[in-house]
Amino acid sequence: MVRTADTGLARQRRRSAWLFLAPMLAVLALVAFEPLARSLWLSLTDAKIDKLAGRFVGIENYVGEYGLFFTGESWIDPAWAAAVVNTLRFALVSVSIETVLAFAIALVLNAEFRGRSLVTAAVLVPWAVPTVVSAKLWDWMLQQQFGVVNFALAALGHERIAFTTDYPMWSVVLVDVWKTTPFMALLILAALKMLPSDCYEAALVDGVHPVKVFFRVTLPLVKQALMVAVIFRLLDALRVFDVIYVMTGSTGSTISMSGFVRDQMMENGYVGFGSAASTVLFVIIAACTLLYMKVARVRAEGAP
Template identity: 60%
Template sequence: MAHTTPAPAETEAVGKTPTASVPARRQASKVRRQRLRAAWVFLIPMLLVLAAVAGWPLFRTIWFSFTDASFANISEYSWVGFENYLVYDDGMWFGVLADPTWWQAVWNTLFFTVVSVGAETVLGLIIALTLNAQFRGRGWIRAATLIPWAIPTIVSAKMWGWMLHDQFGIINDLLMTLGIIAEPLNWTANADLSMWAVIMVDVWKTTPFMALLTLAALQMLPSDCYEAAKVDGIHPVRVFFKVTLPLITPALMVAIIFRVLDALRVFDVIYVLTSNSEDTMSMSVYARQQLVQFQDVGYGSAASTVLFLIIALATITYLYLGRKQIGGEA
């Protein structure tokens, strides 16, 4: 039945050849207008939901950062201007930006991000190159690499917390059996080691993600340049650095940027493994501690806002660089 609808336009078109395209075009633009309207009708609910769960709360967080609201009674507050950020009072600087603990948290987060994403990229690349080879049981190994990715961060932090236990942990036992260390190490409480423990857990958990994205990029590479390199007898290591790496760099960059943005907001693994220790505290842990534990919504919101600005800056840079790729063909 539906077939009949556009038929008149068609017969008309056959009948009056010179003006034929006008009704057809009108029909086409009507369809296009209908589709445009439908597109917005489809989009608006989604945009409203995003406004309710993201836009409005973000606006309120920024608002709170200029007030003295408390967690226990969030509806009563007064305006304090930039006091939560930075204020000069009685010969002293106060506020988030004057708090050495905050700057320690910023440093911790940056250190964590650079080291863990760096290690994940290198390990992910090694795993991807291995899995890119043809061998029996490849599917099984690939499935196995997904296990850490699927395990909740909390659970992996607890699992590693147990493995890194200072008295009964298997890692200390292994290192002592191998003669690498003489005394058991207190991984999660020792100021020099705890950040490395956090990085270890994060690397374990997120390397599979990097490996799979890298593997996908590797599998899309054309095989002809490899055959040419093989015929010319070029060493595989040279082929990797001259051909493979440049070709997968764009895909690798996308994965790295996603991981960087994710690492900058790290919370779970640090909170569970080392709780509120200042040696490993990230920006998110700092902000939440102010908000919930110290009940200071104003101050905590100021810290959250600074974190948001840092990530926004990183995101905008990325979007600006990747604009062409995203806006591309429909």
Template identity: 40%
Template structure:
């Protein structure tokens, strides 16, 4: 009798634990179900505005769909449009230009943005005004800033020529947007002016997270400015820098509006996005244009994976 009582008293806590586990499991299932129900409207909208257009573009890219030739019936051609890209000299040139533009602009934006972030991170009179002023170019829509800079580069009344002429750097006004090198220089300068503040804003956020005690300790140990920058500043903001580079690299590779407004793709400045747009909207070759668009998507996706891998390593190291 006594043994039976002891056995039941030992089983009671086990039964109670099992009941709690069952209740918790049922509660988690209910919360998960409720979460999916609440997210379902957003998921449906995401499928309609993001997933479906991507799948539709991929489907069109597998067909020969030239709207000026509806009698063809838009036959299925498989990967022919993609193969055509690598045999299209104009497409290859646009890809190389886009890569060149991306590397050059992102490099200068990182340098200028980092310098501006270091400046804004220091305490000085009027720092708030300086921060606001630096962010103004980034706040201006790209098409507006591109049109503004197009007037600045004008060969007859442009401010850029006027400044260089008065500084005796040039002896006559030049049509900067009429040559390949001049157009590339103008596009890079405009893009750096426009988006370096965005890079500075992200890096500034990282700089403000660095403990001030680290700088004070380094100064007490006799570290110079270069040592403080390389041993304290850079290691602590490397994750922020990678994130900033990720955003800017993706934006630079997909550049369209800046080039469309300033040069229209002339003088060897046609980016992949501009060329894809021309095939879609000017030549009405939806199959080939869609293949170009899918190529841009794949390259952007690969770039994101590379940065995410690098970002993951940085997070693991920190």
């Protein structure tokens, strides 16, 4: 009799949960699933910007002479391959640098010192600046003739450098690191604030070196929060568009997958082909996310 009552209560709780989730799921279907489904349908047509009601062509935008893969001359479209490589390189380099810097900043902000609140507010300023504004700001600062960076280099007797021309990818990475490192630092700092103090007090009493304390105490305890911060940044980096477009345009050395989609749709007018590229972009991001979560789960379960 008790088991029957518990089962009925569990069913009632599930119904209540679905009832509360229904509005959110409806909104999610409108703002996420519907555009995704429409993009998938357009990728199966030869729709153009002036004729969205294109004819059904199946997977020709994905595979075939004018598709993304197995074009006849190569197994992948060269322009799309360059966009994929640029995006992955940008994501790996920027997220790696941001993770290291963010951890260092979070450790500093977690320490007790005078004026910590002011320093914390100053660190968060880059994150508060809109991406387009920060990209344009750095574009001006890195300008070869009148930029403040080259002005400082010239004052030191160094030759002026065309950063966005000679080092386009590194210039974009620099701006992204400056912009988004505070976001990761904030997430890691929140995790550091929740750590128990008795672990550090015991390490201090035992005379454990601070480096060992970091690797054996701090890092394992904030691992979950660190993984969340990394996956958030990785997702954002894989769909990067604005900072690259503002600073370098759609050049082959820096164009991202999102930039490739934009060029195919807006510049060339190939909505169907661009939708196919956007669908592949979605699959790549989903695959990277699932792979990262799988690896992180295996490491967490295998940890002592």
